Amino acid sequence: MNTVHKISSKTLDLSTINDIVFQQKQIELSSEAIGKISKCREYLNAKMQEQDNPIYGINTGFGSLCNVKISKDKLTLLQENLVMSHACGIGDQVPKEVVKLMLLLKIQSLSYGHSGVQVETVERLVYFYNNDILPLVYTQGSLGASGDLAPLAHLALPLIGKGEVYYNDSICNSESVLKELNLNPIILQSKEGLALLNGTQFMSAYGIHLLIKSYKLSYMADLISSISLDAFDGRIEPFNELVHLVRPHNGQLKTAERIREFLEGSELINQEKTDVQDPYSFRCIPQVHGATKDTLAFVEKTFKTEINSVTDNPNVFVGEDKIISGGNFHGQPLALALDYLKIAMAELGNISERRIYQLVSGLRGLPTFLVNNPGLNSGFMIPQYTAASIVSANKQLATPASIDSIVSSNGQEDHVSMGANAATQAYTLIQNVERILAIELLNASQALNFRSPKLSSPLINSFLYSYREQVPFVKEDSIFHDKIKTSIHFIEDFCIENELLFD
Numbered sequence: 001m002n003t004v005h006k007i008s009s010k011t012l013d014l015s016t017i018n019d020i021v022f023q024q025k026q027i028e029l030s031s032e033a034i035g036k037i038s039k040c041r042e043y044l045n046a047k048m049q050e051q052d053n054p055i056y057g058i059n060t061g062f063g064s065l066c067n068v069k070i071s072k073d074k075l076t077l078l079q080e081n082l083v084m085s086h087a088c089g090i091g092d093q094v095p096k097e098v099v100k101l102m103l104l105l106k107i108q109s110l111s112y113g114h115s116g117v118q119v120e121t122v123e124r125l126v127y128f129y130n131n132d133i134l135p136l137v138y139t140q141g142s143l144g145a146s147g148d149l150a151p152l153a154h155l156a157l158p159l160i161g162k163g164e165v166y167y168n169d170s171i172c173n174s175e176s177v178l179k180e181l182n183l184n185p186i187i188l189q190s191k192e193g194l195a196l197l198n199g200t201q202f203m204s205a206y207g208i209h210l211l212i213k214s215y216k217l218s219y220m221a222d223l224i225s226s227i228s229l230d231a232f233d234g235r236i237e238p239f240n241e242l243v244h245l246v247r248p249h250n251g252q253l254k255t256a257e258r259i260r261e262f263l264e265g266s267e268l269i270n271q272e273k274t275d276v277q278d279p280y281s282f283r284c285i286p287q288v289h290g291a292t293k294d295t296l297a298f299v300e301k302t303f304k305t306e307i308n309s310v311t312d313n314p315n316v317f318v319g320e321d322k323i324i325s326g327g328n329f330h331g332q333p334l335a336l337a338l339d340y341l342k343i344a345m346a347e348l349g350n351i352s353e354r355r356i357y358q359l360v361s362g363l364r365g366l367p368t369f370l371v372n373n374p375g376l377n378s379g380f381m382i383p384q385y386t387a388a389s390i391v392s393a394n395k396q397l398a399t400p401a402s403i404d405s406i407v408s409s410n411g412q413e414d415h416v417s418m419g420a421n422a423a424t425q426a427y428t429l430i431q432n433v434e435r436i437l438a439i440e441l442l443n444a445s446q447a448l449n450f451r452s453p454k455l456s457s458p459l460i461n462s463f464l465y466s467y468r469e470q471v472p473f474v475k476e477d478s479i480f481h482d483k484i485k486t487s488i489h490f491i492e493d494f495c496i497e498n499e500l501l502f503d
Helices: 014-022 031-050 072-086 096-110 119-130 149-160 174-180 192-197 201-231 241-245 250-263 285-307 332-359 381-397 419-449 458-470 480-497
Strands: 004-007 026-029 090-093 138-140 164-167 170-173 315-317 322-324
Touching (some): 004 014, 014 096, 014 201, 014 285, 026 096, 031 315, 072 192, 096 201, 096 285, 119 149, 138 149, 149 174, 149 201, 170 174, 201 250, 201 285, 201 332, 201 419, 201 458, 201 480, 241 250, 250 458, 285 332, 332 419, 381 480, 419 458, 419 480
Parallel strands (some): 004 026
Antiparallel strands (some): 090 138, 164 170, 315 322
């Protein structure tokens, strides 16, 4: 197994990133990437020698200060000042796994040779990545338009010996870590600070991290809903392929196929039914879960394009002898995609809670609140409350962030995407979906016990055998918090152990 991933012009996709992250691969710049970075830097150095005209961000101020020309002897100070002044992040610390993705995606974007950075600068980012020297980055501060300025400033600070990093499981001063490792701070050259700060790697890293998790939760939603369907004595007819071929949305077809596979061989699903129809939360699983799958495919396409792009400004085109100031740092494509992801994943939680509600309602021969002696025991009454509370919170989080914009930089930056807010909202929302699914699993497992001696499918029986070793049948009231937490960890571990991903 190759334990090193080479950064090159080869397309970086979700599966590759998943392999890099979960196999804990090291990364290195390919000779192709080094050549492109070097060629661009040499071109920029020559351009600075031969002309005095102002070039935005290279020998001028930034934002609304773009018309202020800076002398050549101040260009390093200009870039360092930029990094320090923009490190205005506040709020919670970005999770380490997201910070590490930020490093990877920033390296990838700089490797295309349109940013004017030194090879030494990119190599230092690679060193940070490989040695788990992870800058402290904060969740609040980016408008998602001039790039993720504040978060990326914090990502860049350790290059110049400023700020803090996670190192050896501690938060350390960057300067002391560099000294311990016998590393000198990087002396930033013209444009380098701007290249490091302009870009969408905060939004992109969150998006990639959440897409990987969302695909796994999509699979788990199908599996857990199959258990609920069998426990509710539901019908298999709505999952017949013929129904879905006459409305052939890809996600709908895939979901129906999955449910049929999960329930193959179930005694319960094949027994004679009393009820002619099931509620929508069971009958329409393919249509609802499938729509989320189709959304994930759209979001993946957007982020795949983004992480294989140059998103800083200005862009340097060596072959064309041009340096062009544009707007590739604007996060609008990501903001819309993240908002769409929020809405789609919230719906997985929404319909899951409805199945939870049906299971505890004393219907179809199941005891009220899924417990013996209801009244003396409250049973599974309050886990449904918890799920309902989380679903309501998700509805608030799913409100689109991208419909908002606030003018900044004295009107120069007069439309912003707010994609960074969408990213952090999505992080919380998708964690919440996992919690709702864990509650559904807890309920469905309990309900299925009341169908004994008839059994579900071999696949579901095997899955639940492992689950019940950790969360056994509830005979009388106990602390449900512990069972929900264990259920969440079970889902997380199952996804990792079975390498669930993007089918």
